[in-house]
Amino acid sequence: MTNCPGCLKAGHHTYCPSCRKRLFDGKKVSPVLAFTRPMYNQARSAVTTERMSISGVQTKMSLRLRDSRLEMTESGGEYFLKPIPHGEFQRLDAAPINEHLTMQIAKQMFGIPVAENALVAFADGEMAYLTRRFDIQADGSRSLQEDFAQVAQRSEETHGRNYKYDFSYEEIGGLIRKHVAAHQVEMEKFLQLVAFNYYVHNGDAHLKNFSLIRNDRYGDYILTPAYDLLNTRLHVPNESRTALPLFKDDFATASFRANAFYAYDDFHEFAGRLGLHPARFGRMMQRLRDNESAVCSLIDRSALSEECKQLYKQHVQDSTRALSYSFDGRL
Numbered sequence: 001m002t003n004c005p006g007c008l009k010a011g012h013h014t015y016c017p018s019c020r021k022r023l024f025d026g027k028k029v030s031p032v033l034a035f036t037r038p039m040y041n042q043a044r045s046a047v048t049t050e051r052m053s054i055s056g057v058q059t060k061m062s063l064r065l066r067d068s069r070l071e072m073t074e075s076g077g078e079y080f081l082k083p084i085p086h087g088e089f090q091r092l093d094a095a096p097i098n099e100h101l102t103m104q105i106a107k108q109m110f111g112i113p114v115a116e117n118a119l120v121a122f123a124d125g126e127m128a129y130l131t132r133r134f135d136i137q138a139d140g141s142r143s144l145q146e147d148f149a150q151v152a153q154r155s156e157e158t159h160g161r162n163y164k165y166d167f168s169y170e171e172i173g174g175l176i177r178k179h180v181a182a183h184q185v186e187m188e189k190f191l192q193l194v195a196f197n198y199y200v201h202n203g204d205a206h207l208k209n210f211s212l213i214r215n216d217r218y219g220d221y222i223l224t225p226a227y228d229l230l231n232t233r234l235h236v237p238n239e240s241r242t243a244l245p246l247f248k249d250d251f252a253t254a255s256f257r258a259n260a261f262y263a264y265d266d267f268h269e270f271a272g273r274l275g276l277h278p279a280r281f282g283r284m285m286q287r288l289r290d291n292e293s294a295v296c297s298l299i300d301r302s303a304l305s306e307e308c309k310q311l312y313k314q315h316v317q318d319s320t321r322a323l324s325y326s327f328d329g330r331l
């Protein structure tokens, strides 16, 4: 490795000082784990094959840091390890690198708060995605956290197998307005995340991939840092562009009725419904449209294969085009 496996900065064979601080409180932790993938598989014997989605096939395991070493643990881990998933989707070998890259694009290019994350390698060389839990306090206690399936009181029992997908981003916005005191700030973060998911072709941002967490200092709820961000189109090429529709009650803009894909007008309407100030929305979209070359250079610094890099760049170009197109001539 010649780039930091945390932030992809050039000239680092291990975690750079700033990544070490954010991920491991400054401890020198090796980017190579002390155990192999087969050892991991043995420890994690119960594998869910029920739901056919990336997040479903991508099993994870808790890790804890002991004497500057990451080790597997059944409880009390501060980290999650997500190795290469098994399943019928394409290019799954690239999934950990894809997730890490996408999280870094969100953070570095768009300033989106994300769960701390990095790549690690098993002792036999296979790559895995590592993320630090944001709900664990310095004293080891856990903050109260609820995903939006819980907030919306939807489960498989009450709403059937498709409960995570049978909803809309507009309705999540309604729940933020209802449950979050500082909802203007959080609503903008939410909109930015929905637009970012569209930008990177994350078609699996369902109800459980957004959560609220209690601020232990003030007792109010805010959005958690973003997690589980990846370009799912690399693995599921024909998946729909978004896991949920933007609008409730099957609403569609004139642009969508004409073109059948979300473009600038859809996000404009969406932002209006969420109550975001037009100028702030304008700046957010500008940033998404203007960052293509910086995003492509970060993609180049990742460990993706040439094929995956080219595809990822094409996907970003596709969405940049879509977000630069207004049916109603607003741009």
Ligand SMILES: [Zn+2]
Pocket (backbone or CB within 6 Å): 004, 005, 006, 007, 008, 009, 015, 016, 017, 018, 019, 020
């Ligand atoms: Zn770094």
